[in-house]
Amino acid sequence: xxxxxxxxxxxxxxxxxxxxxxxxxxxxxxxxxxxxxxxxxxxxxxxxxxxxxxxxxxxxxxxxxxxxxxxxxxxxxxxxxxxxxxxxxxxxxxxxxxxxxxxxxxxxxxxxxxxxxxxxxxxxxxxxxxxxxxxxxxxxxxxxxxxxxxxxxxxxxxxxxxxxxxxxxxxxxxxxxxxxxxxxxxxxxxxxxxxxxxxxxxxxxxxxxxxxxxxxxxxxxxxxxxxxxxxxxxxxxxxxxxxxxxxxxxxxxxxxxxxxxxxxxxxxxxxxxxxxxxxxxxxxxxxxxxxxxxxxxxxxxxxxxxxxxxxxxxxxxxxxxxxxxxxx
Amino acid sequence: xxxxxxxxxxxxxxxxxxxxxxxxxxxxxxxxxxxxxxxxxxxxxxxxxxxxxxxxxxxxxxxxxxxxxxxxxxxxxxxxxxxxxxxxxxxxxxxxxxxxxxxxxxxxxxxxxxxxxxxxxxxxxxxxxxxxxxxxxxxxxxxxxxxxxxxxxxxxxxxxxxxxxxxxxxxxxxxxxxxxxxxxxxxxxxxxxxxxxxxxxxxxxxxxxxxxxxxxxxxxxxxxxxxxxxxxxxxxxxxxxxxxxxxxxxxxxxxxxxxxxxxxxxxxxxxxxxxxxxxxxxxxxxxxxxxxxxxxxxxxxxxxx
Amino acid sequence: xxxxxxxxxxxxxxxxxxxxxxxxxxxxxxxxxxxxxxxxxxxxxxxxxxxxxxxxxxxxxxxxxxxxxxxxxxxxxxxxxxxxxxxxxxxxxxxxxxxxxxxxxxxxxxxxxxxxxxxxxxxxxxxxxxxxxxxxxxxxxxxxxxxxxxxxxxxxxxxxxxxxxxxxxxxxxxxxxxxxxxxxxxxxxxxxxxxxxxxxxxxxxxxxxxxxxxxxxxxxxxxxxxxxxxxxxxxxxxxxxxxxxxxxxxxxxxxxxxxxxxxxxxxxxxxxxxxxxxxxxxxxxxxxxxxxxxxxxxxxxxxxxxxxxxxxxxxxxxxxxxxxxxxxxxxxxxxxxxxxxx
Numbered sequence: 018x019x020x021x022x023x024x025x026x027x028x029x030x031x032x033x034x035x036x037x038x039x040x041x042x043x044x045x046x047x048x049x050x051x052x053x054x055x056x057x058x059x060x061x062x063x064x065x066x067x068x069x070x071x072x073x074x075x076x077x078x079x080x081x082x083x084x085x086x087x088x089x090x091x092x093x094x095x096x097x098x099x100x101x102x103x104x105x106x107x108x109x110x111x112x113x114x115x116x117x118x119x120x121x122x123x124x125x126x127x128x129x130x131x132x133x134x135x136x137x138x139x140x141x142x143x144x145x146x147x148x149x150x151x152x153x154x155x156x157x158x159x160x161x162x163x164x165x166x167x168x169x170x171x172x173x174x175x176x177x178x179x180x181x182x183x184x185x186x187x188x189x190x191x192x193x194x195x196x197x198x199x200x201x202x203x204x205x206x207x208x209x210x211x212x213x214x215x216x217x218x219x220x221x222x223x224x225x226x227x228x229x230x231x232x233x234x235x236x237x238x239x240x241x242x243x244x245x246x247x248x249x250x251x252x253x254x255x256x257x258x259x260x261x262x263x264x265x266x267x268x269x270x271x272x273x274x275x276x277x278x279x280x281x282x283x284x285x286x287x288x289x290x291x292x293x294x295x296x297x298x299x300x301x302x303x304x305x306x307x308x309x310x311x312x313x314x315x316x317x318x319x320x321x322x323x324x325x326x327x328x329x330x331x332x333x334x335x336x337x338x339x340x341x342x343x344x345x
Numbered sequence: 346x347x348x349x350x351x352x353x354x355x356x357x358x359x360x361x362x363x364x365x366x367x368x369x370x371x372x373x374x375x376x377x378x379x380x381x382x383x384x385x386x387x388x389x390x391x392x393x394x395x396x397x398x399x400x401x402x403x404x405x406x407x408x409x410x411x412x413x414x415x416x417x418x419x420x421x422x423x424x425x426x427x428x429x430x431x432x433x434x435x436x437x438x439x440x441x442x443x444x445x446x447x448x449x450x451x452x453x454x455x456x457x458x459x460x461x462x463x464x465x466x467x468x469x470x471x472x473x474x475x476x477x478x479x480x481x482x483x484x485x486x487x488x489x490x491x492x493x494x495x496x497x498x499x500x501x502x503x504x505x506x507x508x509x510x511x512x513x514x515x516x517x518x519x520x521x522x523x524x525x526x527x528x529x530x531x532x533x534x535x536x537x538x539x540x541x542x543x544x545x546x547x548x549x550x551x552x553x554x555x556x557x558x559x560x561x562x563x564x565x566x567x568x569x570x571x572x573x574x575x576x577x578x579x580x581x582x583x584x585x586x587x588x589x590x591x592x593x594x595x596x597x598x599x600x601x602x603x604x605x606x607x608x609x610x611x612x613x614x615x616x617x618x619x620x621x622x623x624x625x626x627x628x629x630x631x632x633x634x635x636x637x638x639x640x641x642x643x644x645x646x647x648x649x650x
Numbered sequence: 651x652x653x654x655x656x657x658x659x660x661x662x663x664x665x666x667x668x669x670x671x672x673x674x675x676x677x678x679x680x681x682x683x684x685x686x687x688x689x690x691x692x693x694x695x696x697x698x699x700x701x702x703x704x705x706x707x708x709x710x711x712x713x714x715x716x717x718x719x720x721x722x723x724x725x726x727x728x729x730x731x732x733x734x735x736x737x738x739x740x741x742x743x744x745x746x747x748x749x750x751x752x753x754x755x756x757x758x759x760x761x762x763x764x765x766x767x768x769x770x771x772x773x774x775x776x777x778x779x780x781x782x783x784x785x786x787x788x789x790x791x792x793x794x795x796x797x798x799x800x801x802x803x804x805x806x807x808x809x810x811x812x813x814x815x816x817x818x819x820x821x822x823x824x825x826x827x828x829x830x831x832x833x834x835x836x837x838x839x840x841x842x843x844x845x846x847x848x849x850x851x852x853x854x855x856x857x858x859x860x861x862x863x864x865x866x867x868x869x870x871x872x873x874x875x876x877x878x879x880x881x882x883x884x885x886x887x888x889x890x891x892x893x894x895x896x897x898x899x900x901x902x903x904x905x906x907x908x909x910x911x912x913x914x915x916x917x918x919x920x921x922x923x924x925x926x927x928x929x930x931x932x933x934x935x936x937x938x939x940x941x942x943x944x945x946x947x948x949x950x951x952x953x954x955x956x957x958x959x960x961x962x963x964x965x966x967x968x969x970x971x972x973x974x975x976x977x978x979x980x981x982x983x984x985x986x987x988x989x990x991x992x
Contacts, residue, residue, distance in 0.1 A: 038361070063852035064823075179940050207713035208879065210940060212923040234852065237925030261929060278857035280882040282924060283909050288864065289886060291857040295822050541769035545833070548726045549783050550749060550756040563773035 023094075024051035025228040026075070026196050031088035031098075033070050033079065033252075035299075042299040044070050044083070046252040049326075052228040054195065057219075059243030059260065060232045065296050067252040068232045072198045074098070075230070076115055077105040092196060111141040114189030114227075118201035120181035123188075124173040130157075130184050131169030134191050141192035156187040160217060179210035186217065190225065197222070200232045215241050236279055240264055248272050251297055251307035253323075258332020268334040270312045306336070318342040362644040369644075372636035379630045383439040390432035391418065395598055400427045406616050422618040424607055430618060433604055434626045440600040441630065444514050445581040449573050451519030452580075456526025457569060461557045463527065464534025475531075478524045486521040486579075487586055493517035494592050507595050514593055518583045522576055529572060533565035571645060574638035578631045585627055601627045661740055662701035663841055663873050664725060669734035671695040671720055675945070692945055694720040696897040698734070699971070702841070707867070707874040709888035709905070711881060711920070715944050717897040718877045722845045725875065726761050727751045738841075757787050760834035764846035766826035770818040776829055777814035780804065783837040803832040808862060824855035831862065835870070843875045848883060860886055881924055885909055893917045896944055896952040899971060903978035913980040913990055915957045951983065959984040 033045035045067040052058045062068045073079050075090050077097070090098040097108060109115070117123050125133060134153040138144060144152070150169070157165035160183040173181055182202065189197055199218065203211040219242055222229045231243055239246050239260060247257040248269065256269040267273040277290035294311040297303060303310055309319040318324075318337050326333040327340035363369050382389070393399055405427040408415050415422065421430040463471045481489065497513040498506060537543065538561065546556050587593035588602030589609075596603055601623045608620025676682060676689040695717040702708045710718040724731050727743065727750035736743050738759065743750045751759075760783070763769040770779055780800045784790045790799060801811035807828040818826055827847060834842055847863070848856040860883065867874060878884050884891055884905070891908045893901040893916065901914040912918045939956040942948055951969050954960040961983070969981045984990050 063854060177940050207941065208881075209713060209919060209923045212925070215925065235925070236853070237927050240927050240929050241925045264927065264929065275854060278854050279927065280857075280860070280880075280886040281927065282882050282885045282921065284885060287886070289857040289861055291861055292854045293858075295824060295855065296852075541763040541765055542771040544723075544728060545761065545763065545769055545830075546782070547728055548756070548759075548761045549786050550751070550753055551782075551786055560771055564771070 023053070025054045025093060026052040026230070027089075027091040027094075028071070028075065029089045029091070031071065031074060031090065032086040033067070033074050033083060034086040035083050037082070039300070041086075043086070043302075044252050044299055045074065047088070048249075048252075048254055049088075050247055050254065050257060052196070052230060054228050055222065055226045056245065057222055057229040057231055057243045059239035059246040060230060060249060061234065061236060061239050061246055062249035063234055063296055065251070065299070066249040068249050069200055071249075072200050072230060072232050076109060076113055076198055078115075107141075110137060110194070111192045112194050112196060114192070114194035114197045116182075116185055116189045116197065116199040116202045118204050120178060120185050120205065121173075123185045124181065126173050129170050129172055130176070134169075134184075134188055137188060138191050153187075153191065156191055157184070159221070160184070160187045160190075161213070162187075179206055179213060182206060182210075182214055183217065186214075186221070190221065190227075193225070194227065196228045196230070198230045198232070201234070202231075203238055204233065204235070211238070218242055236264070236276070248275070251302055252299070253307060254326060254335060255308065256332060256334040256336075257326065258330075262330060262332050266330070268329045268332060268339060269308075269336050270314050270338075271308045272334075274311075274313075314338060359644055363640070366640055366644075368636055369640035372633040372640065375629060375633035376637055379438055379626075379633070380442065382435050383442050386432075386435040386439050390429075390435045391420070392429040392432045394428040394433040394436055397597075402427050406611075408616070409618050421622050422616075424604070424619045425611065425616075428599075430604075430622050433599060434601070434623055437599055437601040437604055437623060438626060438630065440511070440594060440598065441581050441584055441602075441627070444511060444518065444584045444600070445577050447515045448518035448522065448580040448584075449576045451515060452522035452576060453526055453569065453573055455519070456523035457530050457562070457565075459523065460527035460530025461534055461561060461565070464531040465538055465553065465557050465561065471531075474527070478527055481521075482524055486518075487583060489521040490514075490517040490583060490587060491590075491592060493520055494587065498592075507597060510594055510598070514584055514587065517587070518580050521583070522580065525572055525576070526569060529568050530565050533568065534561055537561055537564050567645065571638060571642040574634065574641055578634040578638065581627070581631055581634070601630075663704050663739055664702040664875070665735075665737040666698055666700050666721070666725070667735045667737075669695060669698045669721070669724060669731045669736060671717075671724055671729070672732045690945060693897050693947070694944070695724065695731075698894075698897075698899055700892055700899060700902060702873060702875055704840075704873055705867075705871060706889040707876050707887050709876040709878060709884040709891045710894055711878055711884050711891060712894035713879060713920075713941055715896065715941055716894040718894050719845055720897075721894075722761070722843050722875065722877050726759060726843055727756075753787060757783075757789075757837045758839050759841040759843065760837065760839045761843045761845065762827070762830050762834050762847045764849055766823045766830065766850060769830050770826055772818055774817075775814065776804075776816055776818065776821075779818070779829060780814070780832045780836055782833065787837055789837060799836065800832075803836055804829075806835070806866070807832045808858075822855075823851050824859060827851065827859050828862070831859075831866070835866070838870075840871070841873045841875070843877070845877045846879070847876075849878065849880065856883070863887070881909075881920060893920070896942060896947050898952060898981065899979075900953070900981045901979065902971070903976075907976060907978055913974065913978060913985050914953075914982050915959055915984065915990075916953050919956070951981075957984075959989055 029049050031045055031048045032043060035042045035044060048071055050058065060068045060071065070083065074085050079085065085098055089096055092112060097105065131150065131153055134156065135146065135149040138149040138152055139146065153169060154165045157168060162168055162180060162183055176184060203214050206214060215238060233239060243260045245258060246260045246263050248255045248263065248271070250271050256263060256267065256272045263272060264276065267276055274290065274292040278292060280289060292311055297307060303320065305320045305322055306324055309315045312319065322342045324335045324337050326335050329339040404416065404419065404423050405425055407419050407423045409422045410417055410420050419429045423429055424433065459474055463474045494513055494517045501509055543556060543560055546560055584593055584600060585602030585605065588600050589606045591606065594600040594603050596607065604623035605620050608623065612620050671694050673692040673694055674689065675692050677687055681687065698721060710721060712718050723729065725736060730750055738751065738755050741755060744752070777800050780803055781796045784796060784799060790796050800814050804811055804813055809825065809828055821829065848859050851859060864887065866872060876884065876887055888905045891903060891905050892899055893914060895916050901908065901917050908917065912921055942952065942955065948955050950966045951964045954964040957964065963983050969983050971979045971981045972986055973979055
């Protein structure tokens, strides 16, 4: 549980599954975490870990046949996972903003940027068109777009990649949401643009006091932007805690292996540590701890019983190294 | 095919979709019946309507067996020359299928080849071929088939015309149908040729013809199958139309279309069976091929799965 | 033939001299006629000169649009250069009908691509994919020989021989890259061009593939041209590094030197922009602007609008690559004038 005070977003035992004709595949399995206002929680994992699906489930944008099989999602204390479509649509935009990976497809190419922002503002806030336009100009300026009054009337294709992503961020913020879900916001960008966007996200989350769920596979982005981080593996949280602790002293063997396999500048010619094998497919998740077949530190209970998140230091790790299983 | 392959095919998504679609199963069954009847015609047809010696003019215009003047020997009646309608339908379906399948194969080979060349080579070749395709598309297919048929008639000496009718029809319908194959394959080729496995083959140094044949062709054939099935129905109708108009199969070796033409004159004078039964057979054949093609298209569409 | 006085094995394996490549991105002829629009030429690579020495790993880094992938494709002969010359082991490219490189040269160079999902033909079995270079160059014809060689290659890259009978879709991204590597090695080449080979892979899988590539290089004596936008990966793999910006080579140095003492302001900016995993809290120079439009590059030095050290000369005169005392090559007026802070 988060000791910082009232959480804005609470996710409890979330389960996302896909019924197929060969059985039900569980893509997100019993995931729980909180995000406080003004906090950035990084959700990091490799492809197939379920991090994007978690974000989609929270916003209510899961594509069928995917569905929430169990668990609850609470925003400001009220459940949002069981809302009807219309209520969910009103919440999206007003209380939850979303930033996706590809700025090319996140914006409608047929409407000017200004129209898209002012429309969104007017859909959620009781303001006049003129005021919405002024707010849009202020937002564009805030996200670092020069000459915003002029650029308001430009179309998305007239912006470069980095500028487009800034517009997407402005769009996500325009109705003043309390929670922002950013799914790989910097992956499609060049490294120099990426660093600009990271700085922007940091500043905005501070100034708007929004809770941010930052989903990415890039540990470097997490290190610079997040306060806490959750490491996901095969649909489960392997470790969660303050970002400094997780990066400098990981307690879960997967996190440790992951950190050691990240190449660093300046370490010329040294062989990278690697984790053998690959993440299990959804229809072949091992019994007990999902990581145990690849774990250099596995021992007796690991293939029998799935470890819950156990307290160790100021983080929690789902690993029997840090606690005793109930069954001896 | 080994047991394992058959087992995998049975289990595959495609077959699963087939088993669970009553329309597809019914359509497939009907198609099989038509094909079976056509193939086995020489053995199961009560008479041979093409054998002029066995046709008796005195039996002409006999109604179906259940009508008052029906004869047991002619289950569905006879036409104006004494030919048994049931046998004529079986043999006529044979011709319809033969012309239809051959024409589609011709269109397919021509269209796929031109589509691959156009998509891969690009530039002037592409521009030229696509302009020809555009021009051809501005004419109705039947008109093109008529044109080719007319040219053939002028070109061939009279005594060959009856025997060559089948080949002329196949050529005419085949040439009128290549464009859709070419365009689809060209589109797929344009997508595939930028993929890295094609670049890898070029780095290895493979000849463009080898790349088109071994690398691109297997990957662009998918939609071709669906188009071919739907084209089959169109080709059968085209042959029937041409025969109905009198420029297709001659009355001596009638196809379903010719039979309908013959029966057309008698439709309102009371001898309805000469046109109606062949017409019904044509409808059943074309409808079941169409339904099968529809199912195939939906089953192979990854977005609908 | 090596230059006089140089033994044959000191001759570079690949040499590029003032290579340039333009792409015609004009609108279709009819549109241009009606709109009176000019032809538009994209200079993807401009005046690029470098050498790849035997057994080294030369890395080319830069952001999108810098031309590094185009250089890779020019070297393997996917299209000809618009200007300049490319030589492989002393042999220049030809304008022969069979393609830019002869079969004998093509056998000695191979390429690994970025996208593991598009670089293998989905309709071919792995066995045929890996054996394709062998068949194409007529190196082996008997089925038994081919099978044995494919098994050997698959084992070498960490896969099972039985995987030869499977189709690509049955494998993960990392495994597919291994198959690509096996295919590239089948004709026993000396030179491999690797175009972002791990960019599409997860971090833990990337580590496996990079380790594999290094092991193979040592074992088989390979020379690599390694293209990447990820400086940390390059730091891991390269002996020498070339930095490209808008089609031009701006710095070329030994890897250790480049990462410890970068000269060109763009190189410094790139290194600075890498997220800090150590979380040392170091102050960052904010990155200025974005990569300019390659269709309309700035005059003079292409980087000058974003450069903190730009002066009047930078706006007019294009800098040439000049050697520094430690043999680093830099194309920068500030470096030449000694204005780069330590």
